[in-house]
Amino acid sequence: MFEDLDFEVQSGEVLQIIGDNGVGKSTLFRILAGLLEDYDGKVEIAARSCLFLGHRYGLNPRLTVLENVQFLMALQGEVPSEDTLLTALAKLGLLDETQQRCGELSEGQRKRVALTRFLLSNAELWLLDEAFSALDHHGRQTLLTLCQSHVDRGGGLVFSSHQALDPLMVDKTLRLGPA
Amino acid sequence: MWRWFHEWGSPRYFYARSGRLLPYLAGLTLLLIPTGIVWGLLYAPADYQQGHSYRIMYVHVPAAILAQSSYAMMAAAGMVSLIWRLKLADAAMQTAAPIGAWVTAIALITGALWGKPMWGTYWVWDARLTSTLILLFLFAGVLALRQAAGPSQSGGRAAAVLAVVGLINLPIIKFSVDWWFTLHQPASFSVTEKPAMPIEMWAPLLAMVIGVYGWFFWVWLLRLRQEIREREVRSEWIRQRYQNEF
Amino acid sequence: MSLLKRELRLLLRSPAEVVQSLLFGVLVVALFPLAITPDPDVLRQLSVGLIWVVTLLTSLLAADRSLLSDFEDGSLEQMVLGVAPLWWVCLVKSVGHWLTALLPLIVITPLLGIMLAMTSETMLWLMASLLVGTPVLSLFCVLGAMMTLGLNRGGALLLVILMPFLVPPLVLGTQWAMTVGQPFYGYLLAGLLCVSLMTLPFATASVARIAVGR
Numbered sequence: 001m002f003e004d005l006d007f008e009v010q011s012g013e014v015l016q017i018i019g020d021n022g023v024g025k026s027t028l029f030r031i032l033a034g035l036l037e038d039y040d041g042k043v044e045i046a047a048r049s050c051l052f053l054g055h056r057y058g059l060n061p062r063l064t065v066l067e068n069v070q071f072l073m074a075l076q077g078e079v080p081s082e083d084t085l086l087t088a089l090a091k092l093g094l095l096d097e098t099q100q101r102c103g104e105l106s107e108g109q110r111k112r113v114a115l116t117r118f119l120l121s122n123a124e125l126w127l128l129d130e131a132f133s134a135l136d137h138h139g140r141q142t143l144l145t146l147c148q149s150h151v152d153r154g155g156g157l158v159f160s161s162h163q164a165l166d167p168l169m170v171d172k173t174l175r176l177g178p179a
Numbered sequence: 180m181w182r183w184f185h186e187w188g189s190p191r192y193f194y195a196r197s198g199r200l201l202p203y204l205a206g207l208t209l210l211l212i213p214t215g216i217v218w219g220l221l222y223a224p225a226d227y228q229q230g231h232s233y234r235i236m237y238v239h240v241p242a243a244i245l246a247q248s249s250y251a252m253m254a255a256a257g258m259v260s261l262i263w264r265l266k267l268a269d270a271a272m273q274t275a276a277p278i279g280a281w282v283t284a285i286a287l288i289t290g291a292l293w294g295k296p297m298w299g300t301y302w303v304w305d306a307r308l309t310s311t312l313i314l315l316f317l318f319a320g321v322l323a324l325r326q327a328a329g330p331s332q333s334g335g336r337a338a339a340v341l342a343v344v345g346l347i348n349l350p351i352i353k354f355s356v357d358w359w360f361t362l363h364q365p366a367s368f369s370v371t372e373k374p375a376m377p378i379e380m381w382a383p384l385l386a387m388v389i390g391v392y393g394w395f396f397w398v399w400l401l402r403l404r405q406e407i408r409e410r411e412v413r414s415e416w417i418r419q420r421y422q423n424e425f
Numbered sequence: 426m427s428l429l430k431r432e433l434r435l436l437l438r439s440p441a442e443v444v445q446s447l448l449f450g451v452l453v454v455a456l457f458p459l460a461i462t463p464d465p466d467v468l469r470q471l472s473v474g475l476i477w478v479v480t481l482l483t484s485l486l487a488a489d490r491s492l493l494s495d496f497e498d499g500s501l502e503q504m505v506l507g508v509a510p511l512w513w514v515c516l517v518k519s520v521g522h523w524l525t526a527l528l529p530l531i532v533i534t535p536l537l538g539i540m541l542a543m544t545s546e547t548m549l550w551l552m553a554s555l556l557v558g559t560p561v562l563s564l565f566c567v568l569g570a571m572m573t574l575g576l577n578r579g580g581a582l583l584l585v586i587l588m589p590f591l592v593p594p595l596v597l598g599t600q601w602a603m604t605v606g607q608p609f610y611g612y613l614l615a616g617l618l619c620v621s622l623m624t625l626p627f628a629t630a631s632v633a634r635i636a637v638g639r
Binding site for chain 3: 030033034035036037038050052054055056057058059060061062063067070071072074075076077
């Protein structure tokens with residue numbers, strides 16, 4: 001699918017992957033995350049921990065917001081207190097929905113639930129496929145602030161988006177397209 | 180020793196060297212199988228109990244033996260492809276599967292044909308036929324999974340895991356079927372002690388068994404080489420070798 | 426541990442799935458006297474095998490329920506990426522499958538036994554054989570479900586792939602029940618369970634990585 005890809009992201013750097021639909025951005029993200037192994041070449045991740053958010057957010061529709069976030073955090077080996085969780089959810093504007101089942105939420109709300117663990121965790125590398133999709137203006141601002149503070153702390157960020165984002169400090173761009 | 184292993188694991192090396200085996204395998208097969216068949220069908224003495232109908236054994240027994248060992252070989256190739264990630268092993272497994280499935284089908288059909296004169300019906304649920312049937316299902320599973328999962332590397336790995344799990348289960352399945360059968364053996368099945376076969380009877384059988392194995396390896400190697408050609412179509416060395424054909 | 430909690434929570438929130446498995450079992454068992462004969466002597470002979478086969482079919486039907494839902498909402502890939510050992514994830518999934526599809530059927534076995542004119546002694550041993558044997562079914566079903574996850578016509582494929590592996594627990598379980606508890610088969614069945622518990626979750630884990638990459 002791809003040929004001759006060679007790129008590097010240092011800590012504190014932001015890489016944006018640009019390309020039309022179908023060119024393989026999501027496939028590349030999945031390779032970076034470690035979900036796909038069907039490739040020739042090497043992917044080296046020097047970061048101690050890595051968080052991935054793809055097209056599917058990993059939220060079970062029959063569990064509540066709080067339960068889903070607790071589960072996803074537990075998968076990373078972290079068990080934050082309920083207060084910490086509620087504070088984080090409040091920052092993402094979800095305080096009223098914590099006891100609602102994820103199946104009843106809108107897509108934008110679910111995206112914000114999925115982003116909660118990014119707020120709570122100390123992972124060094126963030127991989128966000130279609131980072132800003134499904135978010136309204138307010139949601140986008142929140143995500144931008146989130147990313148900014150992550151990068152300021154020295155974390156690395158790789159994301160893809162259809163929209164050009166001037167406010168975000170993009171250090172490098174990778175453009176995928178036909179040969 | 181590992182060097183030998185890695186050398187042969189490269190498709191290019193394997194392709195170049197294995198070609199030399201082909202004539203020997205062909206010779207072995209073409210010599211032994213007709214010999215075994217003619218001898219067994221025409222010249223071996225009639226059986227004391229079964230008369231002439233036992234002769235189908237000359238096809239059935241080699242097929243049955245080969246059926247099981249071909250599954251084992253396929254699963255072994257799968258195991259190699261899983262542990263050492265050799266694409267050649269994956270190709271070997273993929274090409275062995277259909278051959279093994281056909282051999283099992285032949286064993287099943289000839290077993291049923293043999294049963295007709297012996298027991299009066301084409302199908303009986305005895306331990307061996309039932310085990311062979313289950314073996315056919317095992318092959319069918321691997322083939323179906325490979326086809327559904329696609330020709331990608333991950334499809335091959337899924338099929339390989341299935342084959343290995345199947346191989347480990349094979350003795351367990353055989354034992355259970357054996358116990359099931361001995362418990363329910365109806366009175367009409369009397370397992371008589373077969374008298375020792377005279378040499379005129381088992382010599383053609385031996386010829387058939389060796390010949391059938393030779394045939395298997397011959398056909399397997401042919402198909403494997405074909406598969407290598409198809410998979411490496413983009414590599415330089417294939418192009419150079421077959422410049423005329425392209 | 427949170428994996429187990431989540432599985433149990435999901436189980437409690439979807440009673441419909443449990444009822445579905447139960448209904449299937451009862452309805453199919455009820456079909457047989459109608460199709461063959463109401464003669465209790467004949468039914469009694471067939472009863473153990475019938476109930477075992479129905480259990481097997483129920484197991485297959487429910488095999489990919491929870492895995493498919495996790496695959497579709499993306500939680501499976503998060504589990505693969507998570508810190509929990511993948512074999513544990515697969516084991517928890519098998520436990521969930523057993524609790525949802527098979528345990529209810531075991532609980533209702535006395536009812537099914539009565540419908541098929543089973544003696545109470547046989548019924549006891551049947552339940553014992555189901556208790557020991559059905560976990561093996563769950564372990565294999567989850568393995569098969571993982572292999573066929575996301576593929577076209579996965580359901581039919583599942584049956585083709587799994588059928589040979591389900592024969593040993595089927596045979597051993599029915600033999601144990603039909604010989605009214607002869608320990609030989611019991612030991613074998615228990616042995617099969619132990620071996621399956623120790624190996625199948627790992628096999629399923631290796632397939633999970635493949636499934637998630639689709």
